[in-house]
Amino acid sequence: MTSKCRLTYFTLKGLGEPIRYMLSYRNIKFEDVRLDMETWKATVKHTAPFGKAPVLEIDGKVLTQSKAICRYMAREAGIAGKDTWEDLQIDMMIDTIEDVRTAAADYKFERDEKKKAEKKDPLYNETIPFYFKKFETIVSASKGHLANKKLTWADIYFVAISEHMCFLIDQDILEPYPNLKALKDTIHAIPGIKKYVEQRPADILVEF
Amino acid sequence: MTSKCRLTYFTLKGLGEPIRYMLSYRNIKFEDVRLDMETWKATVKHTAPFGKAPVLEIDGKVLTQSKAICRYMAREAGIAGKDTWEDLQIDMMIDTIEDVRTAAADYKFERDEKKKAEKKDPLYNETIPFYFKKFETIVSASKGHLANKKLTWADIYFVAISEHMCFLIDQDILEPYPNLKALKDTIHAIPGIKKYVEQRPADILVEF
Numbered sequence: 091m092t093s094k095c096r097l098t099y100f101t102l103k104g105l106g107e108p109i110r111y112m113l114s115y116r117n118i119k120f121e122d123v124r125l126d127m128e129t130w131k132a133t134v135k136h137t138a139p140f141g142k143a144p145v146l147e148i149d150g151k152v153l154t155q156s157k158a159i160c161r162y163m164a165r166e167a168g169i170a171g172k173d174t175w176e177d178l179q180i181d182m183m184i185d186t187i188e189d190v191r192t193a194a195a196d197y198k199f200e201r202d203e204k205k206k207a208e209k210k211d212p213l214y215n216e217t218i219p220f221y222f223k224k225f226e227t228i229v230s231a232s233k234g235h236l237a238n239k240k241l242t243w244a245d246i247y248f249v250a251i252s253e254h255m256c257f258l259i260d261q262d263i264l265e266p267y268p269n270l271k272a273l274k275d276t277i278h279a280i281p282g283i284k285k286y287v288e289q290r291p292a293d294i295l296v297e298f
Numbered sequence: 299m300t301s302k303c304r305l306t307y308f309t310l311k312g313l314g315e316p317i318r319y320m321l322s323y324r325n326i327k328f329e330d331v332r333l334d335m336e337t338w339k340a341t342v343k344h345t346a347p348f349g350k351a352p353v354l355e356i357d358g359k360v361l362t363q364s365k366a367i368c369r370y371m372a373r374e375a376g377i378a379g380k381d382t383w384e385d386l387q388i389d390m391m392i393d394t395i396e397d398v399r400t401a402a403a404d405y406k407f408e409r410d411e412k413k414k415a416e417k418k419d420p421l422y423n424e425t426i427p428f429y430f431k432k433f434e435t436i437v438s439a440s441k442g443h444l445a446n447k448k449l450t451w452a453d454i455y456f457v458a459i460s461e462h463m464c465f466l467i468d469q470d471i472l473e474p475y476p477n478l479k480a481l482k483d484t485i486h487a488i489p490g491i492k493k494y495v496e497q498r499p500a501d502i503l504v505e506f
Contacts, residue, residue, distance in 0.1 A: 140394050140432060158389035165382045174373045181366035186348050202413075224348060 096121040098134050099144040101294035103257060105156040106144040107250040111277070112163040114286035115246060127296045157184055157247075164243030171238060179237040183228075183244040190221040191251050194258040214259065226267040234273060241276075249277040257293050304329040306342050307352040309502035311465060313364040314352040315458040319485070320371040322494035323454060335504045365392055365455070372451030379446060387445040391436075391452040398429040399459050402466040422467065434475040442481060449484075457485040465501050 095113065099106030101124045113120045125134065130143060138145045139154045146153040153159050161184075164170045171177035197213045200206040225248070228236060236244040252274070255263045264270045278287055303321065307314030309332040321328045333342065338351060346353045347362045354361040361367050369392075372378045379385035405421045408414040433456070436444055444452040460482070463471045472478045486495055 139390070140397070140429065142394075142397065153386070153390065155390045155393040158386055158393055161389055162382055162386040165385070174370055177373070178361070178366055178370040181369055182347070182361065182363045185363040185366050186350075189348070189350065205410075221348065 094147075094149055095119065096123060096147045097144060098123040098125065098130075098147075100124065100130065100296045101126060101291070102296060103250065103254040103293055104144075105254075107254055108156055108160050108247045109144055109146060109163075110286060110290070111246050111250045111283055112160050112167075112243065114282040115169075115280055116163060116167050117282045124291065126294075157188065160243055160247055164246075167243075169241060169243050169246070171242065176238045176242075180242050180244045183236050184247055186221070187244075187248055187251050190217060191255060191258075193217045194255050198258040214261075218255075218259065218263065222263065222267055222270065226269050229269040229273055234269065234276060236273070245273055246277055246283070249274050302355075302357055303327065304331060304355045305352060306331040306333065306338075306355075308332065308338065308504045309334060309499070310504060311458065311462040311501060312352075313462075315462055316364055316368050316455045317352055317354060317371075318494060318498070319454050319458045319491055320368050320375075320451065322490040323377075323488055324371060324375050325490045332499065334502075365396065368451055368455055372454075375451075377449060377451050377454070379450065384446045384450075388450050388452045391444050392455055394429070395452075395456055395459050398425065399463060399466075401425050402463050406466040422469075426463075426467065426471065430471065430475055430478065434477050437477040437481055442477065442484060444481070453481055454485055454491075457482050 095118055097106060097109055097113065097120050099109075106124075110120075110122065123134075134143075134145060135141050137152065139152060142154060144154070144156055144159075146159050153162075161170065161181075171180055193213055197206065197209045200209060225236065233239040235241060236248055252263055252270070264274055278284060303326055305314060305317055305321070305328050307317075314332075318328075318330065331342075333351075342351075342353060343349050345360065347360060350362060352362070352364055352367075354367055361370075369378065369389075379388055401421055405414065405417045408417060433444065441447040443449060444456055460471055460478070472482055486492055
């Protein structure tokens with residue numbers, strides 16, 4: 091994975107960000123292609139295995155699915171579990187992060203203004219606090235990490251997605267949670283990720 | 299995983315079915331608890347790690363997330379990949395299956411009748427054929443399997459979810475696809491799964 095590497099995604103953190111973090115964690119140079127929806131549709135969508143972004147090209151191999159790609163890179167990098175049971179703990183966390191992200195995206199991209207207004211209160215006052223309080227408790231009880239009491243790709247995935255969620259809900263989602271903020275600091279202090287974060291472009295809203 | 303094992307889910311195939319299949323594949327006896335929404339909320343929901351079904355209890359350990367649980371069981375059973383690259387091929391397929399299932403569920407459980415009607419045509423005539431034609435092509439080119447040209451948990455997961463999708467769209471989703479139907483027959487011929495399928499109860503619609 092040290093040769094030609096190109097990530098194509100939208101002009102957003104979104105589901106591209108965990109991959110950008112994992113590549114940066116591994117100090118792999120990559121072309122960080124960020125497209126608006128129109129350009130994506132006109133140029134890359136038809137080459138994606140199932141028409142979906144992000145797409146990661148490595149030496150001519152075309153990969154898709156953010157979680158699958160991150161899991162693969164994590165195992166290669168030694169930040170997955172030490173056995174299948176530890177991997178299970180990570181995977182349960184990853185899919186749970188996905189559940190709460192999906193709820194926030196469902197709100198953000200709701201086109202019906204009345205429905206969007208209806209979705210706001212349960213999302214902001216029930217769903218997000220429910221999940222993030224649990225994440226906070228887990229991290230507090232697990233030596234500052236989300237799984238297996240050590241750094242795993244669940245931590246990196248979580249921080250990348252939580253930053254995307256700030257965009258989805260237009261709020262600093264980690265603000266009420268000191269242990270989650272500390273986890274973010276831990277991840278942002280990793281040299282490769284630090285370097286990436288310092289130079290990444292700001293999000294530009296795309297029309298889905 | 300050979301001792302006390304209890305799966306709790308709704309009175310549906312749904313996200314419980316891939317776990318029921320994996321347990322059956324491994325010939326693990328399990329208590330197949332099927333609850334209506336009211337009973338779930340009153341009795342089990344609060345014990346689930348993030349309040350979500352399915353929940354799998356093994357020797358007092360409480361597991362959640364269908365894909366994570368199935369991946370764990372598959373690796374234990376030797377029907378994951380032989381290395382991280384093969385696992386990546388499986389995982390990309392699993393999350394793609396999840397994408398199309400989610401689209402079908404989004405239609406099925408839409409409460410606004412007008413919106414539901416609007417979602418029907420794109421789902422039935424674009425999204426599902428798009429994905430299932432690709433699945434058909436992959437299986438046709440890969441010795442009858444979805445990944446790595448051999449039986450993996452992607453096949454089992456796919457068959458279980460495609461059966462659930464028949465319920466979601468009220469149609470035999472595999473009918474136009476001979477290779478996918480053959481894959482279903484292959485999975486249904488596995489002794490443990492055959493035995494489970496022969497005695498499983500019919501779906502009862504729950505109110506979400």
